[in-house]
Amino acid sequence: MSKKKLNTSPILNELKQGSVFFQKETERTEDHSENRANQRTEYRSEKRSVQLPVKRRTKRYSFEFYDDQISHIKRIKIETELAGENISLSEVVREALDYYFETVRKSERSEERSLLRPELRAEKDRLDNPL
Numbered sequence: 001m002s003k004k005k006l007n008t009s010p011i012l013n014e015l016k017q018g019s020v021f022f023q024k025e026t027e028r029t030e031d032h033s034e035n036r037a038n039q040r041t042e043y044r045s046e047k048r049s050v051q052l053p054v055k056r057r058t059k060r061y062s063f064e065f066y067d068d069q070i071s072h073i074k075r076i077k078i079e080t081e082l083a084g085e086n087i088s089l090s091e092v093v094r095e096a097l098d099y100y101f102e103t104v105r106k107s108e109r110s111e112e113r114s115l116l117r118p119e120l121r122a123e124k125d126r127l128d129n130p131l
Contacts, residue, residue: 058090
């Protein structure tokens, strides 16, 4: 028994006319390797006129929270979503920490508290005066 052979010439003709993979030699883009420099430069060729905003990177850590703190965080998330905004539990905690750093840490009470403990004072001095 002999197998039937599929006539592929009509399919190939159709592909050759409109396919990206079967372009004629004259349609292909020119070879850019001739135009490239042989060595890389240290500087970019184009200058950016606008600075891109610096994105804060996140890093995963595991912390322990009290049950009532988790309840408050979840309540804030639900209230925010009912107001029409999407927010994650992590975003709530990050915003709370940013608020803490901007307000409480700058208060005199926080400064006095850290100066009472020598190990915190040493750590603060180390952070304020990096090598």
